Amino acid sequence: MSxxxxxxxxxxxxxxxxxxxxxxxxxIREGELICLLGPSGCGKTTTMRAIAGLLDPASGSIxxxxxxxxxxxxxxxxxxxxxxxYALFPHLNAFENVAFGLRLQKLPEAEIRERTExxxxxxxxxxxDKRKPAEMxxxxxxxLALARSLVMKPKVLLLDxxxxxxxxxxxxEMRTELQRVQKETGVTMVFVTHDQxxxxxxxxxxxxxxxxxxxxxxxxADLYARPETAFAAEFMGFENIFxxxxxxxxxxxxxxxxxxxxxxxxxxWRPDGVSVGSGPHQxxxxxxxxxxxxxxxxxxxxxxxxxxxxxxxxxxxxxxETLAFDLPEATAxxxxx
Amino acid sequence: xxxxxRLLANWVILGLTLTFLIxxxxxxxLAGASDTSYLAxxxxxxxxxxxxxxxxxxxxxxxxxxxxxxxVFGTLAALLLGVPAAYALNRYALPGAETxxxxxxxPIIVPGIIVGLALLRYLVVxxxxxxxxALFMAHTALxxxxxxxxxxxxxxxxxxxxxxxxxxxGCSRFQAFTKVVLPNIRGGVLAAFILGFxxxxxxxxxxxxxxxxxxxxxxxxxxxxxxxxxxxxxxxLSALLAFMSLAIVFVAxxxxxxxxxx
Amino acid sequence: MFRNTRxxxxxxxxxxIFSTLLFLVPVGILLSEAFRFEGGWSLQGYIDFFATPxxxxxxxxxxKLGALVAGTAAVxxxxxxxxxxxLGPRARGTVFGMVVLPLMISPVARTYAWIVILGRTGIxxxxxxxxxxxxxxxxxxxxxxxxxxxxLQLFLPLMIISxxxxxxxxxxxxxxxxRVLGASWxxxxxxxxxxxxKEGLVIGGTLVFTGSLTAYITPAxxxxxxxxxxxxxxxxxxxxxxxxxxxxxxxxxxxVMSFSANLLLKKIASARS
Numbered sequence: 001m002s003x004x005x006x007x008x009x010x011x012x013x014x015x016x017x018x019x020x021x022x023x024x025x026x027x028i029r030e031g032e033l034i035c036l037l038g039p040s041g042c043g044k045t046t047t048m049r050a051i052a053g054l055l056d057p058a059s060g061s062i063x064x065x066x067x068x069x070x071x072x073x074x075x076x077x078x079x080x081x082x083x084x085x086y087a088l089f090p091h092l093n094a095f096e097n098v099a100f101g102l103r104l105q106k107l108p109e110a111e112i113r114e115r116t117e118x119x120x121x122x123x124x125x126x127x128x129d130k131r132k133p134a135e136m137x138x139x140x141x142x143x144l145a146l147a148r149s150l151v152m153k154p155k156v157l158l159l160d161x162x163x164x165x166x167x168x169x170x171x172x173e174m175r176t177e178l179q180r181v182q183k184e185t186g187v188t189m190v191f192v193t194h195d196q197x198x199x200x201x202x203x204x205x206x207x208x209x210x211x212x213x214x215x216x217x218x219x220x221a222d223l224y225a226r227p228e229t230a231f232a233a234e235f236m237g238f239e240n241i242f243x244x245x246x247x248x249x250x251x252x253x254x255x256x257x258x259x260x261x262x263x264x265x266x267x268x269w270r271p272d273g274v275s276v277g278s279g280p281h282q283x284x285x286x287x288x289x290x291x292x293x294x295x296x297x298x299x300x301x302x303x304x305x306x307x308x309x310x311x312x313x314x315x316x317x318x319x320x321e322t323l324a325f326d327l328p329e330a331t332a333x334x335x336x337x
Numbered sequence: 338x339x340x341x342x343r344l345l346a347n348w349v350i351l352g353l354t355l356t357f358l359i360x361x362x363x364x365x366x367l368a369g370a371s372d373t374s375y376l377a378x379x380x381x382x383x384x385x386x387x388x389x390x391x392x393x394x395x396x397x398x399x400x401x402x403x404x405x406x407x408x409v410f411g412t413l414a415a416l417l418l419g420v421p422a423a424y425a426l427n428r429y430a431l432p433g434a435e436t437x438x439x440x441x442x443x444p445i446i447v448p449g450i451i452v453g454l455a456l457l458r459y460l461v462v463x464x465x466x467x468x469x470x471a472l473f474m475a476h477t478a479l480x481x482x483x484x485x486x487x488x489x490x491x492x493x494x495x496x497x498x499x500x501x502x503x504x505x506x507g508c509s510r511f512q513a514f515t516k517v518v519l520p521n522i523r524g525g526v527l528a529a530f531i532l533g534f535x536x537x538x539x540x541x542x543x544x545x546x547x548x549x550x551x552x553x554x555x556x557x558x559x560x561x562x563x564x565x566x567x568x569x570x571x572x573x574l575s576a577l578l579a580f581m582s583l584a585i586v587f588v589a590x591x592x593x594x595x596x597x598x599x
Numbered sequence: 600m601f602r603n604t605r606x607x608x609x610x611x612x613x614x615x616i617f618s619t620l621l622f623l624v625p626v627g628i629l630l631s632e633a634f635r636f637e638g639g640w641s642l643q644g645y646i647d648f649f650a651t652p653x654x655x656x657x658x659x660x661x662x663k664l665g666a667l668v669a670g671t672a673a674v675x676x677x678x679x680x681x682x683x684x685x686l687g688p689r690a691r692g693t694v695f696g697m698v699v700l701p702l703m704i705s706p707v708a709r710t711y712a713w714i715v716i717l718g719r720t721g722i723x724x725x726x727x728x729x730x731x732x733x734x735x736x737x738x739x740x741x742x743x744x745x746x747x748x749x750x751l752q753l754f755l756p757l758m759i760i761s762x763x764x765x766x767x768x769x770x771x772x773x774x775x776x777x778r779v780l781g782a783s784w785x786x787x788x789x790x791x792x793x794x795x796x797k798e799g800l801v802i803g804g805t806l807v808f809t810g811s812l813t814a815y816i817t818p819a820x821x822x823x824x825x826x827x828x829x830x831x832x833x834x835x836x837x838x839x840x841x842x843x844x845x846x847x848x849x850x851x852x853x854x855v856m857s858f859s860a861n862l863l864l865k866k867i868a869s870a871r872s
Contacts, residue, residue: 354679362701362708563711
């Protein structure tokens with residue numbers, strides 16, 4: 001673990017008497033953008049708060065840049081956090097929001113001015129110094145919160161669902177913005193989200209969490225192509241997940257013969273991994289929708305509903321009619337139980 | 338009913354109600370200006386002498402100063418106790434928070450006259466605490482529930498993560514409070530001060546038993562004065578007090594939209 | 600970060616301790632006095648209190664006036680609140696402000712006005728003698744009517760405020776919808792407005808009722824010793840006859856009433872959220 005910049009060792013986090021995160025081990029490399037991904041309540045925000053020092057671990061230790069910070073209070077840790085709500089100071093204008101931390105360090109006025117203006121410029125808010133947060137749009141508030149953390153030159157910058165309050169277009173814009181800022185500043189970023197598309201697009205590595213534990217850790221490409229559990233597969237868009245019995249897949253509603261005998265207890269297919277138009281099985285079309293590059297079908301099969309994407313060149317099959325399909329071995333992803 | 342007659346009916350009802358609520362003040366203002374040595378309305382002749390006399394009555398001057406001091410310092414003390422309590426009740430998951438809330442709100446529920454009597458009998462008499470000090474403490478306690486309630490409601494919309502942000506930027510917990518929380522609840526604290534001041538200044542029942550030689554709040558002094566003298570000076574003083582309250586509330590409303598805190 | 604209970608208690612406890620020592624303890628001792636009798640505990644204080652005809656009269660009169668004031672305030676309050684809600688936003692703010700303002704003014708000043716109105720040389724008597732309806736001025740002060748009017752003027756704003764905020768929550772088109780469906784205005788009131796503003800009515804009613812019950816200044820100035828109410832009776836018992844047992848009984852009655860009203864309000868408030 002020599003390359004670990006942030007190291008969490010056997011960290012247990014409690015809320016009152018209930019354990020939110022048991023025995024977590026995680027190392028983060030310097031300069032990487034790591035994403036904590038998972039549904040709400042999975043412990044990702046809790047973990048982030050522990051790194052920031054807003055929550056003391058019940059046991060275990062946290063090291064940052066080689067130093068044990070487990071007992072170092074939040075205001076002495078040198079960590080930046082961009083809150084989901086931005087947590088801007090409503091009584092201060094943009095300039096003073098960004099200068100807030102610098103002023104606490106009692107830096108010379110000229111340096112405060114210079115660094116604050118540079119910070120505002122970095123996030124594209126040049127000329128907005130005098131605006132109060134309430135007079136800024138959601139995207140601008142987001143940039144302001146980012147600038148406020150960045151000017152402190154934090155060792156680690158934590159971001160708690162920073163894009164969740166923005167509309168779809170702004171969200172895409174801010175994604176590239178965040179990547180640009182990270183490349184420019186080289187700051188180590190820990191990004192918390194429940195949106196897998198966001199995680200896949202942004203992260204160097206993804207930590208998928210479930211019920212306080214790490215379910216799987218890997219690069220986006222890794223996680224996307226090779227989820228290891230049903231939970232990971234579901235999160236990565238494998239919408240058809242079935243139990244395996246011999247050479248059959250099984251659900252509570254019925255079975256289907258595969259024609260091959262997998263070794264894993266579970267198999268999963270993405271909708272685009274299900275072949276449609278030909279195959280040994282028949283399904284009745286329950287729903288169909290046009291999705292640009294392909295057509296999405298929900299088929300009623302002996303297994304229950306199966307989601308399948310058909311190439312747009314294939315003629316549309318109406319609801320109620322039957323469609324041939326196959327669950328091919330080539331696109332099947334074996335999962336552990 | 339057509340629209341115009343409905344509108345008329347609307348204003349007639351409102352006019353009557355407002356006359357009932359506000360009319361008495363107009364009557365008092367004029368009654369205080371009556372050029373008679375007894376109370377008369379409509380006033381017989383107009384004079385300002387009763388309005389001027391109010392300022393020369395020694396006991397009024399003393400009791401006005403006492404009421405002023407009680408209202409200012411009692412409210413300040415209540416804020417000193419109430420702001421931290423309101424903060425704690427909003428920010429911490431305290432065991433027994435409900436009990437704390439109930440205890441702090443008790444002064445609103447218990448009629449003032451009982452509090453005054455209880456303090457006289459079980460604080461002033463046995464411990465020899467001066468009546469003035471007992472009055473001060475009683476007024477502090479009386480204002481405390483308002484202080485906690487008004488400050489709480491202005492703190493309610495203040496998200497805790499703002500303080501966390503301040504701490505991560507290097508503030509101590511105390512600095513986070515003074516640099517981030519306090520500037521944002523300033524309006525609420527001011528509103529609480531004004532509400533507390535008015536409540537304390539106008540308060541009668543608590544002070545009823547807590548009076549001694551030379552120690553009387555202004556409203557109590559007025560009650561005593563009107564029992565022996567029947568001249569229009571009490572009307573004049575009442576009118577002046579009404580103006581004072583109105584001026585305070587008006588300025589407060591202009592400055593900070595006072596009414597949204599009450 | 601905010602889970603440090605000790606820190607939270609350190610901030611909240613001074614206020615709680617202050618209130619406990621200054622309120623709960625002395626008031627508790629005062630309340631216990633009526634139960635102490637010849638060195639032991641008994642209900643004798645209460646039995647004696649209610650055995651006295653004057654005390655019974657005052658007790659019933661206080662309840663009666665409280666109920667009358669609350670009832671009248673409700674009737675006027677509904678009319679006024681309905682009119683206020685129907686105003687445009689600007690006029691509404693002004694009128695509402697005029698309703699609230701009296702609450703900020705000294706109750707002594709507010710009550711004193713009624714002496715000017717109802718006194719021997721007051722406006723009503725001037726009118727009566729002036730019109731030749733009576734040769735001698737009528738005794739209007741120190742009557743239940745005077746106390747009633749004083750209390751009504753004092754507490755009506757509380758009822759109007761409660762009802763206005765209740766009516767503001769009535770969905771916009773409900774009343775026109777009821778009218779279109781053929782309801783008379785009377786039916787609209789009883790079948791639509793009343794059920795939808797029930798909470799506001801209970802809140803306003805409780806505030807006015809307990810306010811009237813525990814008012815001191817108004818009965819003292821306008822009722823005097825002729826029309827005693829519980830608070831003025833308490834004052835008399837203590838100051839004139841040094842009778843702390845009666846004072847303790849009256850205190851208990853007032854606190855029980857005030858406390859149950861507060862519980863009721865809390866229940867309504869929590870049922871709503």
